[in-house]
Amino acid sequence: MKCQRCTRQATHHITEILGDDSIEQIHLCPSCADSYLKLPIAAKTGTGEPKVVEENQGAAEEGPLVAKQCPSCGLRFVDYRNTSRLGCPQDYIEFRDELVPLLESIHGERCHVGKVPSRLEENQRLQAELAKLRKDLAKAISTEKYEDAARLRDAIRKIEMA
C-alpha cells in the first residue's frame, strides 16, 4: 500500500477514533507518520477532546515516538498525544525535538521572552539534579540494587520538600 501523502510505501496504519461510530483509517510512510503524529489531536479532528489513538504497525520497527519515554516521570510522547498533558518539567527537555514544532504551530514562536524567576539558576540546578536522581533510581530498581534505590529515594524527597 502507498502512503496517502507521498509515493513511498505505507508502513503505519493509524486508526483515528472520531466519535462513537466513526473512525478514520490513515496509511502513511514512516516520515509522513512521524510528522502526522506530532500534530496535536485537536488540529487533526477539529475538537479539543482527547482521543485514543491506536497504532497498528506492520512488520516495521516500533515508531520512535511510542518507544521514547521520559526517564523522570515515565511519560511516553504518545501519552501526551492522547491526553494533551505533559507529565513533568523534564518532558520539555526529553521531548524537545517533538515539542518545538508543536510550540511553533501553537504560538508562532519557540522562545520565551518574558519574565524570569529571580532564583533561576537555583531552580534549574534543582530540576537537573532531580532528573538525574530519578533516572538513577529507575536504573537501581531495574537492576535490583535496592539499597541504592532507598538512598536515592531519600535524596529525591529531600530536594522535593526543600
Added chain:
Amino acid sequence: MNLDFLAAGSGGWLSGAGPDSDIVVSTRIRLARNLATFPFSSRASSHQKAEIEQILRDRLGQIELKTPLEYLPLAGLGPLDRQFLVERQLISRELAGGEGARGVAFAPDESVSVMVNEEDHLRMQVMRSGLALESAWECMDDLDNRLERRIAYAFHEEFGYLTACPTNVGTGMRASIMLHLPALEYTRQSEQVFRALQKIHLEVRGLYGEGSRASGHFYQISNQVTLGKNEESILKDIQGVIPAVIRYEKDAREAWSRSDKVALNERIRRALETLRTATMMTSEEAMELLSLVRLGVTMGLVDELTLPVLNQLFIHTQPAHLQKLAGRALDSEQRNAARARYLQARLEGKGPEATGIDSDSTA
C-alpha cells in the same frame, strides 16, 4: 470554612465600577506555575499531590499581602459548595470536578484566588471591575514575585515557565476581559467582530470560559499566545483592541436605538415585566432577560435598577447560589420557582437576605 457568608454578597470585581464598566464587566489575569521538583498534577501520585498541597498551602500562608489569603481544601467540600465556587469564578470547573488533594486560597474581597493542583500546581488569578489590565497585572506580578522567593518554579531558559499543557508555556499568562455585548449579538455583528479578533490571535469565549455558551451575551476576550511575547506586550495587544470592540457595541446600540427605538424600549420593558411577574424561570431565560435589562440600564432606558445590583443578579440566579441563598438543596423545578421569587423580591428593592426565597414552592 462555611461559604454561606459569601452567598449574599458578590466579588468586588462585579461592583460595576471602573472605566467603561457599562460594557466591560471585569478584567482577569491568570498565571500558571509549577514546582520544579514534582511531576505535573495529572501525573503526580496521590501522595505527591498531598505533599504539593502542603508545600503550597504553607508558602501561601507565609507571604505578606494587604489582604491575606484564606486556604480552602476542596477534598472535604460537597458538590454544592464546589459548584458555588465555580459560579463565583473563584475556581475552575476542572478543579471542582478533580480528584485528590487540591484547593483554593482566596482574598475575602475575591480579588485574588490561587488554585492548587489544578492542571498546573498553581493557577493564580487577579480580578478587577471594569477595564483595568494595568492594575490587575501589578497585583498579579507582585503576588508571583512574593511566592517565587519561597518556591522553586519549573522554568526553562528557552521555553519559559513550564506548564502541563504547551498551550500555556512561556509566560503562563492568560489575560481576559469580560464584556457585555448584547447589541452586537442582536444585530448579528458579533461573529464578524470575533473573527477579526481571532485573526490577531485573540480568543473569544463565553461567560464561564472554555466550551461554555455566551449566556447573557457576556464574552471573554483573551490572549491565545503565551510564548515569544513578554507580559507587557501581550497586555498591550489586548488593551489595544478593547476600545474598538467597545466602539462597535456602542455604535450598534446607537444604530438600533435610532432605527427602532420604540421596539427596543418595548423589548426591554417586557423583559423587566417578565422578571417581575414570572412564577417560574429557568437559568437561561433569566440570563437572557437580565441581559436586556442591563442593556436598558446602561442606555438610560431603565432607571429603577443599578448596575451593581444587576451584575449581582446574574450570579445570584445561578443554581448553586440560589440553593445557598435558600439554605437548602433544591431540584430543578424548585430552583425555577425560587429564581422567580428571588428576582421578584430583588426587583422590588429588597436585599439578598430578605427575599423569602426559601418559602416552599409547592405551597
